[in-house]
Amino acid sequence: MKNRRPTSAGAARFVPTCSTRVxxxxxxPAWKPVTLRPSSxxxxxxxxxxxxxxDCRRVTDDRDDNKLIAERRKKLDALREQGNAFPNxxxxxxxxxxxxxxxxxxxxxxxxxEDVEVAVAGRMLVxxxxxxxxxxxxxxxxxxxxxxxxxxxxPEGTYAGFKRWDVxxxxxxxxxxxxxxxxxxxxxxxxxxxxxKSLRPLPEKWHGLSDQEIRYxxxxxxxxxxxxxxxxxxxxxxIVQYMRAFLDSQDFLEVETPMMQVTPGGAIARxxxxxxxxxxxxxxxxxxxxxxxxxLVVGGFERVYEINRNFRNEGVSxxxxxxxxxxxxxxxxxxxxxxxxxxxxxxxxxxxxxxGDTLVNYQGEEYDFGKxxxxxxxEEVILHFNPDLDAAKLRDRGYLVGVCEQLGIPVKxxxxxxxxxxxxxxxxxxDNLREPTFVTQYPTEVSPLSRENDDDPFVTxxxxxxxxxxxxxxxxxxxxxxxxxxxxxxAQAANRDAGDDEAMAFDHDYIRALEYxxxxxxxxxxxxxxxxxxxxxxxxxxxxxxxxxxxxxxFD
RNA sequence: GGGGCGUUAGCUCAGAGGUAGAGCAUUCGGCUUUUAACCGACUGGUCGUAGGUUCGAUCCCUACACGCCCCA
Numbered sequence: 001m002k003n004r005r006p007t008s009a010g011a012a013r014f015v016p017t018c019s020t021r022v023x024x025x026x027x028x029p030a031w032k033p034v035t036l037r038p039s040s041x042x043x044x045x046x047x048x049x050x051x052x053x054x055d056c057r058r059v060t061d062d063r064d065d066n067k068l069i070a071e072r073r074k075k076l077d078a079l080r081e082q083g084n085a086f087p088n089x090x091x092x093x094x095x096x097x098x099x100x101x102x103x104x105x106x107x108x109x110x111x112x113x114e115d116v117e118v119a120v121a122g123r124m125l126v127x128x129x130x131x132x133x134x135x136x137x138x139x140x141x142x143x144x145x146x147x148x149x150x151x152x153x154x155p156e157g158t159y160a161g162f163k164r165w166d167v168x169x170x171x172x173x174x175x176x177x178x179x180x181x182x183x184x185x186x187x188x189x190x191x192x193x194x195x196x197k198s199l200r201p202l203p204e205k206w207h208g209l210s211d212q213e214i215r216y217x218x219x220x221x222x223x224x225x226x227x228x229x230x231x232x233x234x235x236x237x238x239i240v241q242y243m244r245a246f247l248d249s250q251d252f253l254e255v256e257t258p259m260m261q262v263t264p265g266g267a268i269a270r271x272x273x274x275x276x277x278x279x280x281x282x283x284x285x286x287x288x289x290x291x292x293x294x295x296l297v298v299g300g301f302e303r304v305y306e307i308n309r310n311f312r313n314e315g316v317s318x319x320x321x322x323x324x325x326x327x328x329x330x331x332x333x334x335x336x337x338x339x340x341x342x343x344x345x346x347x348x349x350x351x352x353x354x355x356g357d358t359l360v361n362y363q364g365e366e367y368d369f370g371k372x373x374x375x376x377x378x379e380e381v382i383l384h385f386n387p388d389l390d391a392a393k394l395r396d397r398g399y400l401v402g403v404c405e406q407l408g409i410p411v412k413x414x415x416x417x418x419x420x421x422x423x424x425x426x427x428x429x430x431d432n433l434r435e436p437t438f439v440t441q442y443p444t445e446v447s448p449l450s451r452e453n454d455d456d457p458f459v460t461x462x463x464x465x466x467x468x469x470x471x472x473x474x475x476x477x478x479x480x481x482x483x484x485x486x487x488x489x490x491a492q493a494a495n496r497d498a499g500d501d502e503a504m505a506f507d508h509d510y511i512r513a514l515e516y517x518x519x520x521x522x523x524x525x526x527x528x529x530x531x532x533x534x535x536x537x538x539x540x541x542x543x544x545x546x547x548x549x550x551x552x553x554x555f556d
Numbered sequence: 557g558g559g560g561c562g563u564u565a566g567c568u569c570a571g572a573g574g575u576a577g578a579g580c581a582u583u584c585g586g587c588u589u590u591u592a593a594c595c596g597a598c599u600g601g602u603c604g605u606a607g608g609u610u611c612g613a614u615c616c617c618u619a620c621a622c623g624c625c626c627c628a
Contacts (some may be wrong), residue, residue, distance in 0.1 A: 035584045068566050068582055092581035126591080165578060167581080180589050204567040208590050211567085213623045223569095315557095318625080527607065540624090551622065 049276070072199045075164060080113055090172050090195050092121040097142035099177065099202040108179040120145050120187055121172040122196065123224065126205070129163060135154055135186070138171060147173045147534060154191050167205075169199035187548070210383060216548050232544055236532045240307060242350045243526075245326055250342075251425065252303040252329060257292035259309065261286060266290030266449070268502045270313040272322070283339055285311035285476035289508045290449065290523070293330050295476060298513045304512050307528065318540040319470070322549050325528040330478070332519040336461045339475040339524045340438050343465060344373050346435070347531075354535055362468050362534055368433060373465070377441040381429040394421065395458060414498050418443025418505075431465035442476075448488040450476035461522075472531055475524030482514035 023299050067240040079085040093197050099118065103111060117240035122140035132151040137144045151159035153175075167173070174191040203209040206227045215229070222229045234381030236339050244254070264271040264283075273284050296304045307327045314320060331338070351369040376384070379394050386403075404411045409423045421443055426435030433439070435472040441459040444452055450460035462476035489511070495503035532544040542548035 066566065071582065126593095128590050128593050129587085130590065130593075131587040133590090137591090137592085144593085148589075152588085180591090182589080182591075184589095186589085201566045201581065204592095206580065207568040211563095211623090214567095215625090260614080315628095415599075463561075523599095556589045 031152050033164070052510075068201045072166060072201075075166070076197045076199065079194070085193060085197060087193075090193070091141075092119045092120060092172060094118040094120055095142040096120065096122070096138070096140050096145035099145055100143065101349060102485060103177055104185050106179075106184070111179055111185075112175055114177075114179040115357070117175070118177060118187060119172065119174040120147070121170070123170050123198075124165065124167055124168065125202070125224075127165075127167050132159070134162070137172070138173065146180075146184055147171075147175070148178075148186050148450070149173075149187050149189050149192055154192065155189070155555070158192065162192060166201070168200070168202045169194055170196035170198065179435075213550075216542055217550055217553060219546055225371070229543075232532070232538060233534045234544060235536050236528075236544060238354050239350060239532055239535060240528065242353050243307070243346065243528075246346050246349065247305050247329060248305075251305065252305045253301050255293070255296060255301070255306055256308065256379055257286075257289045257296075257306060259311075260284050263507050265504055265507050266292075267310075267312075268448075268504060270502055272311050272313045286474055287312055288326070288525070289328050290525070291507060292519065293328055293523070295513045297330050297332055298516055298518045302332035302519070303330070304478050316549055318542070319530070321541050321545055324541075327528055328523060328525045328526055330521055330523040332521045334522045335520070336440075336463055336475055336477045336522050340373075340375070340463055340465075340520050341476065341527070342441075343473055343524060344436075351535065360467075363539060365434060367466065367467060369436065373436040374440055375438045375440060375463075378425050378443070378459070379441065380430055381433070381439055381538060382421065382425055385428045385432055386424070407490050413502070414495060416443075416445045418445030419469055422446050430466065430471070433468040434468055436467045437463065438463045443496050447476065448492050449479055449485075451479045452484075467534060470530055470534075471527070472534070473526045475522065475526055477516065478517040478521040478523055479519060481515060482511050486511050 007332040064075060068190055092229075099120070103116060106114070120138055120140065122138035122145075124136050125139050126135070126137035126145065126146075134149045136147050136149060138147060143159045149159065149162055154162075168365065172191075172193045172195050173189045175187045175189040178186055178188050179507040180186050197463045203221065203225055209221055210302060215226070219229075223233075248254070260274070260276075260282060260283045262288050266286075267290065269287040270288050271284040273282055275281070276283050288310055291307060293304050305327060307325065309323050310326050311323050313322065316322065348358055352362055358368060360367045360369055379391075382394065383389060383391055389403065390399065395417045397417050397420065400417055401411050401415075403424055404420055406419060407424065407427050409427055410422065411423075415423070425439075431440075435547075440461075440463045441453065441456070442462040442464070443448065444450070444460050447460040447462050453459050453461050460476060460479075464471050465473040467477075479488065486506075489506040490506065492504040493506050496505070529541050529544055532538070535542060536544060538544050
């Protein structure tokens with residue numbers, strides 16, 4: 001494996017730090033159930049301001065001649081005639097799920113006696129008109145609530161207007177709670193407003209939206225229609241929150257380091273380049289934050305971490321997105337074994353917190369995060385999956401070249417024994433590492449930033465964590481000998497001169513920083529996107545990215 | 557970069573070398589406790605794009621675009 005922090009791919013940057021109700025502005029730990037306070041800070045102001053002149057602008061768009069949209073535009077035109085078609089004086093005092101939680105268990109008669117007045121708002125996803133009365137369902141960020149709309153309970157003319165509203169429109173309804181004959185908690189509306197007109201029809205109510213391309217390109221439609229998709233991104237947020245809380249509780253400092261770098265470093269990967277006009281210079285988007293984070297350890301921030309985007313100019317696949325999210329953490333006075341232990345503890349706690357179980361089901365397989373993770377060296381993995389190989393010759397270049405040829409692995413002149421081992425490991429081992437497994441003792445040759453093992457300088461004090469055949473984390477004791485690091489950079493530079501455009505550049509300032517002295521330190525990188533895939537049973541990285549990279553859509 | 561599959565109404569999907577179909581949605585009518593509400597009537601299409609073969613192509617062929625999957 002190349003010396004990158006998790007090869008994690010893809011990621012979405014949308015990482016809300018607070019999953020509690022926005023209104024309350026109170027963040028709860030992700031792994032605790034979020035409690036919703038009934039009738040909290042959202043008050044409902046039933047007044048509606050009358051239209052100002054600016055609202056009478058007629059905005060028409062004749063680009064789309066779709067009948068369904070044209071019909072809705074006409075309805076919007078009528079709304080503009082009547083006043084402000086896009087009011088912003090709408091307030092609610094209840095969320096759907098909070099009402100179900102609080103009143104769902106109440107007896108129907110009891111509920112009537114209580115006379116609970118609520119104001120709800122959301123997108124109308126169901127509309128059933130039965131003459132002079134109707135049932136609708138509104139969806140807010142918490143869930144759905146049914147509303148009964150009766151002509152004779154509303155001001156004159158309101159019901160006639162309501163009948164012209166469309167599924168997809170955003171409404172506000174005020175009234176008291178009751179239960180229908182089948183026991184469904186429902187709001188009996190004595191006020192109802194069309195708050196925002198929707199011009200585009202939603203997908204069909206039963207099959208929903210299944211077209212993958214539209215789900216990715218128009219994520220907003222996917223989020224409206226597919227609860228499973230909403231759940232993935234809620235869980236993604238909970239995962240990141242758990243990780244932050246885990247690190248914060250151990251006194252780690254969260255930092256942000258540059259995305260734009262003069263010398264991209266910290267990983268072996270192809271960068272994106274860009275140009276700074278005022279300075280007239282080429283800049284690169286970072287491929288990893290590693291070197292900057294270790295500069296901070298030199299500076300005395302002994303425990304730091306960053307959760308942010310990396311960019312790698314490589315292929316796009318179910319496992320790779322050009323920009324992806326990585327957590328990197330560095331801890332002074334610790335070694336790679338400490339990081340294996342805390343990584344294991346963190347993932348165990350995370351699985352319980354996020355999924356309620358240490359058993360993780362992924363694509364038909366089950367992995368128990370509750371059991372101790374396996375630990376094997378690179379050479380042990382190679383021998384385990386290639387039992388015919390001669391253990392005594394695993395560091396014999398000629399022998400390894402022969403093995404590679406047998407396996408159909410192209411061998412380049414510059415490859416040493418370590419690189420050849422890793423090629424064999426990747427070809428025959430990685431996919432088969434299903435149960436959570438720490439693979440240790442990566443060859444020094446492919447680990448230019450890792451500390452050599454004291455007993456065996458052929459390898460470094462480094463590990464990668466594999467789950468379901470995929471690299472989830474990469475960590476090591478950091479190389480803090482500036483002269484050794486300079487020699488490693490020179491070796492990389494030689495590779496670069498030999499035509500390897502992924503090889504690391506010599507970073508003079510990083511060497512200078514190490515020359516001031518970096519305490520013994522160990523670091524880790526965890527690919528957030530792949531972790532989210534694992535914990536949400538998602539087969540493609542695009543499923544866990546809100547806006548995955550796509551070729552541009554053609555609008556004609 | 558290579559290979560396979562796909563692209564038909566707003567959505568979910570059928571379809572066959574001879575002027576294009578269903579369900580839902582829309583529109584109109586009916587209906588005051590529905591649950592994919594129901595009943596009746598209507599409407600809706602450059603069949604991804606561009607060429608080619610053919611008397612005739614949405615269907616066959618080629619290229620391209622976009623997507624999904626696999627491989628490098």
